[in-house]
Amino acid sequence: MRRYFGRKLFTYLLTFFVAATIDWMIPRFMPGDPVAVLVAKTNGLSPTAARAMANYYYNLFGLNQPLPVQYLNFWNSLLHGNLGLSIYGNGTPVIDMIWGAVPYTLALLIPAILLSWWAGNTFGALAARRKYLDNTILPVGYILTATPYMWLAIVLSFVLAFSLRIFPMAGGYGFNLEPTLTWLFFTDLVAHWALPFLSLFLVMFGGWAIGMRNMIIYELESDYSRYLAALGAPQGLIRKYAFRNAMLPQITGLALQLGVIVAGALVTEIVFSYPGLGHLVFAAIQNEDYFLLQGIFLFIIIGVLAANFIVDIVYVMVDPRTRVAMRGGTA
Amino acid sequence: MTAATGTLTEPSPAIDEAQKAPTPPARRARGEFLFFTLRSKKFLVSVTILLVLICIAVLGPIVDPTDPLAQTGLPERHPSLELGYWFGSTYFGEDVFAQFANGLRASFFVGLLGGGLAALIGMVVGFVAGYRGGWIDEILNMVTNVFLVIPTLAVLLVITSYLQARGVLFEAIFIGITSWPWAARAIRAQTFSLRSREFIDLAKLSGRSGWKVIVFEIAPNMSSYLFLTYILLFGGAILIAASLDFIGLGPTGGISLGLMMYNAVTWAAPLLGIWWWFIPPGIGIIATVGSLYVMNVGLDEIFNPKLRDI
Numbered sequence: 001m002r003r004y005f006g007r008k009l010f011t012y013l014l015t016f017f018v019a020a021t022i023d024w025m026i027p028r029f030m031p032g033d034p035v036a037v038l039v040a041k042t043n044g045l046s047p048t049a050a051r052a053m054a055n056y057y058y059n060l061f062g063l064n065q066p067l068p069v070q071y072l073n074f075w076n077s078l079l080h081g082n083l084g085l086s087i088y089g090n091g092t093p094v095i096d097m098i099w100g101a102v103p104y105t106l107a108l109l110i111p112a113i114l115l116s117w118w119a120g121n122t123f124g125a126l127a128a129r130r131k132y133l134d135n136t137i138l139p140v141g142y143i144l145t146a147t148p149y150m151w152l153a154i155v156l157s158f159v160l161a162f163s164l165r166i167f168p169m170a171g172g173y174g175f176n177l178e179p180t181l182t183w184l185f186f187t188d189l190v191a192h193w194a195l196p197f198l199s200l201f202l203v204m205f206g207g208w209a210i211g212m213r214n215m216i217i218y219e220l221e222s223d224y225s226r227y228l229a230a231l232g233a234p235q236g237l238i239r240k241y242a243f244r245n246a247m248l249p250q251i252t253g254l255a256l257q258l259g260v261i262v263a264g265a266l267v268t269e270i271v272f273s274y275p276g277l278g279h280l281v282f283a284a285i286q287n288e289d290y291f292l293l294q295g296i297f298l299f300i301i302i303g304v305l306a307a308n309f310i311v312d313i314v315y316v317m318v319d320p321r322t323r324v325a326m327r328g329g330t331a
Numbered sequence: 332m333t334a335a336t337g338t339l340t341e342p343s344p345a346i347d348e349a350q351k352a353p354t355p356p357a358r359r360a361r362g363e364f365l366f367f368t369l370r371s372k373k374f375l376v377s378v379t380i381l382l383v384l385i386c387i388a389v390l391g392p393i394v395d396p397t398d399p400l401a402q403t404g405l406p407e408r409h410p411s412l413e414l415g416y417w418f419g420s421t422y423f424g425e426d427v428f429a430q431f432a433n434g435l436r437a438s439f440f441v442g443l444l445g446g447g448l449a450a451l452i453g454m455v456v457g458f459v460a461g462y463r464g465g466w467i468d469e470i471l472n473m474v475t476n477v478f479l480v481i482p483t484l485a486v487l488l489v490i491t492s493y494l495q496a497r498g499v500l501f502e503a504i505f506i507g508i509t510s511w512p513w514a515a516r517a518i519r520a521q522t523f524s525l526r527s528r529e530f531i532d533l534a535k536l537s538g539r540s541g542w543k544v545i546v547f548e549i550a551p552n553m554s555s556y557l558f559l560t561y562i563l564l565f566g567g568a569i570l571i572a573a574s575l576d577f578i579g580l581g582p583t584g585g586i587s588l589g590l591m592m593y594n595a596v597t598w599a600a601p602l603l604g605i606w607w608w609f610i611p612p613g614i615g616i617i618a619t620v621g622s623l624y625v626m627n628v629g630l631d632e633i634f635n636p637k638l639r640d641i
Contacts, residue, residue: 011473011476011477011480014473014477015477015480015481018477018481019481022486022489023489026489026490142621142624142625143617145621145624146566146570146616146617146620146623146624147613148570148573148574148577148589148592148613149574150573150574150592150596151609151616151617152613154592154595154596154601154609154613155610155613157601158601158609162601169602214628255480256479256513258480259480259481259482259483260482260483262482262484262485263483263484263571263574264574266484266574266578267574267578270578270596271596281488282578282579285488285492285578285579285580286579290492290493293488293489293492297485297486297488297489300482301481301482304481305480
């Protein structure tokens with residue numbers, strides 16, 4: 001058990017190291033000079049003033065030091081939780097801005113991932129090898145899983161918010177409210193949360209349903225299912241075993257899909273101006289706030305790595321074979 | 332994307348026969364493929380939709396050579412049968428059909444090139460890791476695992492935000508470099524299961540080099556699998572490009588389906604009720620990617636007799 005998790009943990013630490021290094025390298029080795037861009041934004045500077053300003057920025061960001069020193073400084077401040085100051089936030093520390101946005105993103109992602117995974121697996125398993133359900137759920141599933149997250153979000157906001165006025169169009173809560181612990185504020189929060197959640201849920205649901213349906217068909221055609229059927233076992237029992245076996249690839253699939261899901265949440269938040277990380281990414285790009293962008297990048301990586309580790313633990317708990325193998329037995 | 336990869340399984344034995352002995356059994360296998368191809372509704376419907384979309388992407392800009400970014404200054408117009416306004420026009424008087432056709436072109440380009448590059452890297456890594464094994468496999472596996480958990484879009488965000496001028500070509504290349512890991516992992520597993528078969532041993536005994544064994548013995552035996560992987564990477568690349576464009580990191584000075592949605596949301600098309608601005612790009616992507624996925628399953632059923640629903 002220790003060896004298995006040790007290996008996993010080593011991979012994740014290595015991943016974080018690689019990701020952080022990419023994060024450090026890109027501004028320094030990409031063609032073009034971010035400082036030049038920054039200086040060029042101030043119009044009408046004399047050449048001497050421009051040079052002085054560039055020098056000031058080089059000093060400020062520590063870009064005039066040798067590269068290895070810059071790299072060590074980067075890790076030093078990173079491990080102290082210092083991600084720099086945000087230009088977009090008028091000098092607010094990047095880490096504070098991220099902490100303010102994370103609860104909104106998590107409130108969208110966690111329920112959407114868990115509910116769509118559960119609902120998709122249930123419906124997918126029902127659809128397999130049942131003509132009528134298969135003919136309805138399968139095409140719907142394929143359409144949903146091919147839908148770009150932001151497009152479904154735009155359409156939902158156009159139909160349910162703009163035309164029918166059932167839900168509010170944008171924001172995390174009403175512009176006329178202050179965040180307080182009242183019932184009114186809570187219901188308003190939920191009303192604003194509903195549409196972004198729904199669009200994330202629907203797209204993911206399609207993918208899980210199709211995945212489960214296809215896995216179940218494989219399992220129902222496998223030797224153990226045929227053997228059970230030959231022994232005269234009831235259909236329900238065979239399906240139950242097939243479902244359990246088909247679950248495992250779906251759990252691995254969840255870990256593999258996390259990056260895509262997070263990307264989906266980012267663009268969905270942009271459509272609804274939902275005050276999570278996606279909204280912050282958009283603002284950072286619009287304002288060329290590279291510190292904020294890099295900070296969010298590292299934060300997303302840490303989140304995805306943590307989620308991967310949780311999935312690893314769940315996998316070991318669900319699959320009896322890995323447990324047996326870990327204790328040194330043979331499955 | 333990955334949920335669908337679960338459907339890929341070992342290549343059917345029929346392909347082995349077809350590759351090994353080009354005698355009557357092969358011809359029978361080919362005929363059988365043709366029979367099931369023409370019977371597969373999934374395959375026929377998806378290929379038809381894809382052909383229509385390709386026609387629009389290739390012929391659209393020729394039939395209607397309007398500059399997709401030319402602003403007429405006239406107010407937006409509803410879609411009509413009048414030439415030049417098939418899909419209406421935007422808030423700035425840009426022709427939506429011209430944007431759609433040119434955007435579709437960009438999408439297919441990103442899919443072909445980005446998906447192709449990802450498939451190539453995935454194949455090289457997967458084949459080498461699966462065939463060589465040992466410490467090479469350990470290292471490649473570690474690299475694959477590292478890149479597998481890094482969210483592709485997050486990396487692309489940081490890379491592309493530093494580029495002042497961006498083109499569709501760069502976008503496709505960056506997507507290709509970042510989206511290969513799951514393909515490498517899947518191909519490695521397949522190679523692993525093939526490498527201990529007798530015909531591989533025979534090829535090794537006959538003195539063929541490692542590369543020749545991979546290219547002439549292993550790859551042809553999982554050609555259907557490789558093709559299906561490419562289809563999924565193709566669709567995935569289109570979706571990633573759309574997200575990237577939508578965040579505001581799309582091609583500068585060009586048009587794409589994601590950029591159409593970005594412009595529509597930036598200029599509040601849903602609030603102005605200009606639905607024909609943002610509906611076509613979404614439908615275009617759904618039709619393309621959805622058809623690719625359905626074609627994937629259809630082909631899987633054609634290649635793998637176990638899955639045929641008789």
